[in-house]
Amino acid sequence: MANQKMSGAYGTREWAEHTDNVILGCAHHCKYCYACTMAVMYGRVTAANWTNEVPRQGKTVKLFSSRAMIPSTHDITPQNISVVLPRILELLRAGNTLLIVSKPHLECVKELCARLSQYKDKVLFRFTVGSPDSDVLKFWEPNAPSCEERLEALKYAFGEGYQTSLSIEPMLDTLENIKVLISRAIPFITDAIWVGKPNALIPRLKINGAYDPDTAARVQQFEAWYSDDNIRAMYQEFKDNGKIKWKESIKRVVGIKIPTEKGLDM
Numbered sequence: 569m570a571n572q573k574m575s576g577a578y579g580t581r582e583w584a585e586h587t588d589n590v591i592l593g594c595a596h597h598c599k600y601c602y603a604c605t606m607a608v609m610y611g612r613v614t615a616a617n618w619t620n621e622v623p624r625q626g627k628t629v630k631l632f633s634s635r636a637m638i639p640s641t642h643d644i645t646p647q648n649i650s651v652v653l654p655r656i657l658e659l660l661r662a663g664n665t666l667l668i669v670s671k672p673h674l675e676c677v678k679e680l681c682a683r684l685s686q687y688k689d690k691v692l693f694r695f696t697v698g699s700p701d702s703d704v705l706k707f708w709e710p711n712a713p714s715c716e717e718r719l720e721a722l723k724y725a726f727g728e729g730y731q732t733s734l735s736i737e738p739m740l741d742t743l744e745n746i747k748v749l750i751s752r753a754i755p756f757i758t759d760a761i762w763v764g765k766p767n768a769l770i771p772r773l774k775i776n777g778a779y780d781p782d783t784a785a786r787v788q789q790f791e792a793w794y795s796d797d798n799i800r801a802m803y804q805e806f807k808d809n810g811k812i813k814w815k816e817s818i819k820r821v822v823g824i825k826i827p828t829e830k831g832l833d834m
């Protein structure tokens with residue numbers, strides 16, 4: 569898992585060829601955050617100040633050739649929605665189709681649903697939840713909403729007639745509990761539930777300053793929970809369910825061909 573060499577499309581690039589981001593930093597402070605890792609490696613932030621959300625000025629609005637994902641390196645929070653929502657509207661007015669990805673705050677989703685109503689057919693929400701247990705989420709994603717709030721946001725967007733999907737990546741709980749999460753969420757999904765293992769966890773945790781003994785012990789649990797045999801068994805259980813899709817980390821284990829990357833941009 570850690571440090572494996574990646575080839576083919578993986579991460580957010582399995583979902584969208586184009587991404588758009590207007591904030592540097594993220595208040596949610598997830599221990600495993602890849603965006604934080606990259607920003608620290610490129611000297612844009614320190615791990616300690618990643619939670620400061622700084623608007624990025626002067627980005628032009630493009631008409632992308634296919635659906636664009638927003639955001640991919642931050643989230644939509646009560647503190648930044650006054651910056652992110654106008655950007656989403658600009659992208660939609662320019663003719664784009666959007667994948668809006670978030671660990672959702674219910675108040676933000678209510679505002680998004682209200683303000684984007686004329687673009688419903690151009691918007692697909694994808695909400696990330698890695699465990700049905702809010703204590704587990706609190707450990708890994710200390711400032712992000714609880715599981716209950718995220719599922720409430722999913723139900724709300726679904727009830728408002730939006731296209732909805734879920735990301736269970738990274739999985740943060742036992743496979744039994746992941747199945748519980750799937751069963752709770754699936755009635756409110758119009759599109760798909762994507763399932764994936766944590767990727768390159770230890771290097772990310774080290775760079776993000778989050779590799780303490782308690783966290784290391786949990787990473788070891790993941791190695792047992794997500795053994796190849798366990799992943800194959802889960803795949804067998806869900807492989808005929810058209811709403812369950814597998815991220816690259818699982819495709820590799822079960823032998824599904826991984827698409828090659830096209831001309832992708834960040």
Ligand code: SF4
Nearest residue numbers: 594596597598601642
């Ligand atoms: S919500 Fe996303 S961008 Fe924000 S800290 Fe967590 S993983 Fe990083």
